[in-house]
Amino acid sequence: MDSYLIEYIRSLDALHGTGPTFVNGVASGEDTGEFRVKFRTVAEGQWQMFGVPKASNQKNIDNFTKSLQSHDFKFNLKLPLPNPSRARLGLIRVAYLIAFKYLGYGFLVNMNLGVLRYQFRNPQEDVYPIQSVLFPFDQPDDFLGINVISNPSNMKCYFVVFDIQAKNGLTRRAGVMLPGPNDRDSQMFKDMESFNGMTITINHFDIEFSDKLEMPRLAHAIWNTVGTTDS
Structure with missing residues (x-):
């Protein structure tokens, strides 16, 4: 970590x-x-x-x-505590790697991920919105893994949920929104604050690690499964 x-x-x-x-x-x-x-x-x-x-x-x-x-x-x-923004950037990095693990190289073929890679290389800059991280995310195991938020339509994105724990500490759950391949997804993250208080629809996908070898375009297949009118 x-x-x-x-x-x-x-x-x-x-x-x-x-x-x-x-x-x-x-x-x-x-x-x-x-x-x-x-x-x-x-x-x-x-x-x-x-x-x-x-x-x-x-x-x-x-x-x-x-x-x-x-x-x-x-x-x-x-008690000078660690910078929470840098910690949340660490959570975004974890979500990025989890998405790649399960969705394969098809996930990386996404122009909207460029802003994440820039943020990873330049952590001192405030580029990627920290609001995209829900931590703690106190929701059931049903959401663990890869999800797509499909509603509201202008908030459509990948949503990665995972557990994280320091040695011998409490297990905490995080949810991280990552941009999809649509042309306007990067704009969605700029407008993140306007989504506060909204009801959202989360679509979960059970994905085995081996799936990405059999379906190199799995990321786009999942993306197009939900909210196809917005794709």
Whole structure:
């Protein structure tokens, strides 16, 4: 997985108490000075925080520990989390590879995928709309794999659903919209915000890995199966 995506998921596990990982942060009391910490939630209303002596002034850690005995002690905690946009770009990359795995080279023969490839090469630029990623996507297993959104007609696209997990963490489900081969599909992603709140129709396809060898044009066959008036 993409390193930004891994760190983002680990951070979610640490903050929600769904995995064994910690997030790095900086803590400070009113008069104790700052020091580096590792933080995680272990249960609802319960958390763990450890000072990192090798990256901190030990005196600040000791003063902070002593101050915790005071009932009215207040402290600040800064948790610089990974960039969620870079993490979502990692999810788009995963969906792209899954689509290629099941749909074969026919999926790649699509001029609208050029913007994705450019975004992969230039992750610092904001080119591909992050709204195309639904994460988490809390829907049943029926949608796992390759789908096509067919309604509304101007939102027609491939929709790839998959599970993702950091080591020993919670399994989370993602749904990613990828452009189809129509001339106007790239425009659909520019207008993504206008689709908020709409009811959509998702068509699922059960595809075996071997199918792409038998049907090199499988991607276009699936695309033309639904919403043919828009193709």
